[in-house]
Amino acid sequence: MSPRRAIEGALGELDSPTVALIVFAAVLASYFVSKSDRVSKAPSLRAAYEATYLPSRVPLLGNVLAMARNTHRFMDWIADVSLPRDGKPFTLQLPGQCDIMLTARPEHFEQITVAQYDNFIKGDHLHDLMSDLMGDGILVVDGDQWKRQRRILVNLFSSRALRENMMPIIHKHMRTLQGIFEEAATSQTTLDAYKLMHRFTLEAFLEIGFGFQMGSLASGQDHPFEKAFDDAQHISGGRFSKPVW
Numbered sequence: 001m002s003p004r005r006a007i008e009g010a011l012g013e014l015d016s017p018t019v020a021l022i023v024f025a026a027v028l029a030s031y032f033v034s035k036s037d038r039v040s041k042a043p044s045l046r047a048a049y050e051a052t053y054l055p056s057r058v059p060l061l062g063n064v065l066a067m068a069r070n071t072h073r074f075m076d077w078i079a080d081v082s083l084p085r086d087g088k089p090f091t092l093q094l095p096g097q098c099d100i101m102l103t104a105r106p107e108h109f110e111q112i113t114v115a116q117y118d119n120f121i122k123g124d125h126l127h128d129l130m131s132d133l134m135g136d137g138i139l140v141v142d143g144d145q146w147k148r149q150r151r152i153l154v155n156l157f158s159s160r161a162l163r164e165n166m167m168p169i170i171h172k173h174m175r176t177l178q179g180i181f182e183e184a185a186t187s188q189t190t191l192d193a194y195k196l197m198h199r200f201t202l203e204a205f206l207e208i209g210f211g212f213q214m215g216s217l218a219s220g221q222d223h224p225f226e227k228a229f230d231d232a233q234h235i236s237g238g239r240f241s242k243p244v245w
């Protein structure tokens with residue numbers, strides 16, 4: 001198997017609109033719910049920990065072969081590696097691309113996304129791959145651009161904003177979802193849970209972020225934006241599985 005096909009196979013399965021939305025939600029929560037004073041109150045840092053390469057790394061190819069062998073169970077493989085290490089970070093090496101560091105320690109997320117953000121840049125590669133979908137948004141920029149956008153957005157994700165602005169919208173769509181489940185239970189109708197949860201997530205985020213209501217969750221009909229957004233994510237996500245050469 002060529003390195004190109006190995007990388008495409010190993011990373012191609014990670015492209016999923018629902019996974020992308022979940023990651024988007026998790027990143028937003030990590031960036032904005034945490035207040036600045038949490039950083040100042042963070043415990044003093046221990047000595048630097050080296051995120052070593054996995055033993056499966058080989059010259060020139062890095063960890064490509066190990067990733068290719070575990071394409072069908074990629075997330076299980078990452079879990080198998082992380083558990084014996086107690087979640088401590090490790091590094092994957094891919095030829096022609098930046099090293100990828102992975103960690104499963106919750107306390108590291110605060111350090112990576114807030115306290116030591118300048119040490120964990122996204123880099124130009126991510127921006128080049130995602131900018132036509134994300135623009136110069138906070139999820140794909142570094143430095144002053146990221147800091148400026150975070151200052152603007154942090155107040156939008158305060159406890160008060162979550163309680164007064166976001167929760168009513170979430171509850172509204174939850175009631176719609178509950179009605180769909182109740183109707184299906186009464187009529188013994190099979191539901192596509194994947195599509196339902198995807199629509200629920202997209203409906204909630206669009207109304208919270210942009211005040212736009214698709215209505216596809218209640219109607220059960222595909223919305224043109226829903227289709228276009230899914231296609232755009234598949235295209236952008238597929239770029240990550242293509243080696244730079």
